[in-house]
Amino acid sequence: MQTWQVGRFKITKVLEFPIEVGLLDGLIAQLTPDTRHEIDWLYPDYLNESGQILADMHCFVIDTGEHVILVDAGCGNGKSYPMQPIWSNLDSPFLERLAAAGYGRGDVDVILCTHAHLDHVGWFSMRDEAGQWVPTFPNARLVMVRDEYERHLGQIVEAPEPAAAGTTEGADEVDLIDRAFRPDVSALSDQTRLIQEESFQPVVDAGLLELVPIDGEVLPGVRYVSTPGHTAFHHSVRLESDGAAAFVTGDAFHHPIQIARPEWSSQGDWDPVASSRSRRAALEAYVGTDVLFLGTHFAGLTAGFIVEDGEGFRLVEKAATEA
Numbered sequence: 007m008q009t010w011q012v013g014r015f016k017i018t019k020v021l022e023f024p025i026e027v028g029l030l031d032g033l034i035a036q037l038t039p040d041t042r043h044e045i046d047w048l049y050p051d052y053l054n055e056s057g058q059i060l061a062d063m064h065c066f067v068i069d070t071g072e073h074v075i076l077v078d079a080g081c082g083n084g085k086s087y088p089m090q091p092i093w094s095n096l097d098s099p100f101l102e103r104l105a106a107a108g109y110g111r112g113d114v115d116v117i118l119c120t121h122a123h124l125d126h127v128g129w130f131s132m133r134d135e136a137g138q139w140v141p142t143f144p145n146a147r148l149v150m151v152r153d154e155y156e157r158h159l160g161q162i163v164e165a166p167e168p169a170a171a172g173t174t175e176g177a178d179e180v181d182l183i184d185r186a187f188r189p190d191v192s193a194l195s196d197q198t199r200l201i202q203e204e205s206f207q208p209v210v211d212a213g214l215l216e217l218v219p220i221d222g223e224v225l226p227g228v229r230y231v232s233t234p235g236h237t238a239f240h241h242s243v244r245l246e247s248d249g250a251a252a253f254v255t256g257d258a259f260h261h262p263i264q265i266a267r268p269e270w271s272s273q274g275d276w277d278p279v280a281s282s283r284s285r286r287a288a289l290e291a292y293v294g295t296d297v298l299f300l301g302t303h304f305a306g307l308t309a310g311f312i313v314e315d316g317e318g319f320r321l322v323e324k325a326a327t328e329a
């Protein structure tokens with residue numbers, strides 16, 4: 007299991023599952039057979055020999071010594087994802103891996119969420135023995151940026167009636183990429199409603215949701231940093247302890263190729279120009295520093311340090327401690 011020490015904070019990557027090879031092909035439009043060999047440092051951790059995207063679904067645990075913080079919550083088990091059926095009804099050993107890292111369900115006391123998409127909210131809840139959705143981490147406050155949560159709710163409230171949203175006829179013939187990144191509005195609102203019912207509502211009902219302002223501080227040394235673009239109020243996470251620091255990307259970066267080419271946005275970005283601006287600002291802030299840069303979907307070594315590389319930047323991998 008990969009761990010990193012940042013001051014007094016111990017960071018652990020807990021894998022949920024490797025994202026299926028091929029599923030994210032097309033996510034970054036400029037990554038084509040012509041361009042995929044341009045950046046050799048992406049091989050073999052981040053692209054396979056065929057130039058296909060390698061990526062992970064994982065969560066980071068930040069152990070501050072006083073608090074155990076989960077940053078983003080994966081897809082979860084048994085969830086309903088019409089927008090991404092391949093991640094519906096999962097039965098992954100994520101909680102077993104978390105326990106192997108030394109953390110039980112009762113130990114996590116804070117959850118942070120970079121944005122309210124299905125692959126970042128799943129482990130907010132799980133089914134109990136009676137089949138009811140309950141908070142997975144009964145002692146954890148879910149601390150979210152208010153605008154991100156309200157925007158997510160607004161997608162349900164403002165969604166048009168399914169009849170007005172176009173036909174879903176032939177939807178089964180649409181490939182997964184198309185369905186995931188260019189959904190029709192009725193699928194989007196249906197998905198958002200399911201995310202609310204299955205993942206958020208059990209936490210809300212338990213009185214565990216806490217909303218903070220944009221760029222809000224969560225705990226000493228732990229704060230949200232606004233990185234809009236993937237969603238309107240997307241936030242990354244900044245950690246500081248004893249003079250050391252780290253930055254958790256969330257989906258401001260989906261893949262390390264966006265370090266080399268920050269202007270290459272993802273098809274799933276709400277505002278690709280804004281997301282490109284957020285990436286460049288983060289890279290310029292951290293280039294040449296010893297701030298540990300942790301990718302929320304980065305496979306392989308997952309984290310490193312930012313250095314200049316031609317017009318763009320490069321992630322210099324530092325071997326993680328294998329526990």
Ligand SMILES: [Zn+2]
Binds near residue numbers: 125257303
């Ligand atoms: Zn994601």
